[in-house]
Amino acid sequence: MNATDRTPADLLRSALAADPGRPLVTFYDDATGERVELSVATFANWVAKTANLLQGDLGAEPGDRLALLLPAHWQSAVWLLACASVGVVAEVGGDPAGADLVVSGPDTLEEARACSGERVALALRPLGGRFPQPPAGFADYAVEVPGQGDRFAPFAPVDADGPGLVVGGEELSYAALVRRAGEDAAKYGGAGARVLSGLGYDTWEGLSAGLFAALAGGGSVVLCRNLDRLSAEALAQRVESERVTHTV
DSSP states (O other): OOTTOOSHHHHHHHHHHHOTTSEEEEEEETTTTEEEEEEHHHHHHHHHHHHHIIIIISOOOTTOEEEEEOOSOHHHHHHHHHHHHHTOEEEETOOGGGOSEEEEOTTSHHHHTTOSSEEEEOOOBGGGBOOSSOOTTSEEHHHHSTTSOSOOOOSSOOOTTSEEEEETTEEEEHHHHHHHHHHHHHHHTSTTOEEEEOOOSSSHHHHIIIIIHHHHHTOEEEEEESGGGSOHHHHHHHHHHTTOSEEO
């Protein structure tokens, strides 16, 4: 984290400049056995493609509200950074009826139909797979994102002091988010910290432990979905094999 970083997109650029090859997000789904590891560079590439989809194909503008109906997942992390890159306000678990756009997982499609704007659906299948049958009224993220550009430039500057994220009923500016993430990064040990998180993304603690603190502090995260399916012995083995320094 540099002193000039004031948005999550700034944090990602700094991480990319510092060490593009280091792991940033390692994702496990203990319901499917999936494991995905994304370096800073790979994660940034997904963010750029998603931000281009969001700004170009979906016509999103700074200040637009996006209801993010996704669990803690590596693709959810990508969407959070893509929103921050464009200046779109990500409302985690937000009301689709009041949003300009909605991004939904497979379990919230009916709820997401309340959005009158653009709708994107994620199958959340291993390796970012697409839906076997695209849901009616939604763009399939896995179909739309691969052809997007690998570099992103916003059409308009992102206001670091404007609304950036809504989680748990609290609205944060991008600058406030970056400050809070930096404080949490110090709590987890700073550079080199590897945090295993089984928390959801519906609270600040879950978002910070599962993404933002690692970005701000030069650490990495082992993000685990359906962790309750893992035995204590298997969890201990994961902590050891992944060289986890903190568990949340």
